Amino acid sequence: MITEIYSLAEYESELAKPGLAVLDFYSPNCGPCHMIAPLYNQIAQDQTTVRFYKVNGLDDAGCLVQRKAAVTWWPTLVVYKEGKEIWRDRVPNPPSGDPLRSLEVYLSRVDG
Secondary structure, eight states: OEEEOOSHHHHHHHHHSSSEEEEEEEOTTOHHHHHHHHHHHHHHHHOTTSEEEEEETTSHHHHHHHHHTTOOSSSEEEEEETTEEEEEEEOOSSOOSHHHHHHHHHHHHSOO
């Protein structure tokens, strides 16, 4: 299941929880974001012990979260463990599934 983050407080609260959290920083107007969405959804369905989130960088609150996470590109995928960033990758334009495959491999190796 993927949960949308709507505020900076929610972002900080979710990252404070134990375990792994994956965030997809996106924009609803971003073509590559739409292209990777089904792959991201599939990974979220397959990974039952990892929490998955989306952050809309065009939304005012999402923009604050994006700034706090130092994200400057859509889509960017970030993995946190106990609130600390442990992995990050950007999906290129034109989009490629490589970052998502890399995410899948990474999650399979990391102890959640």
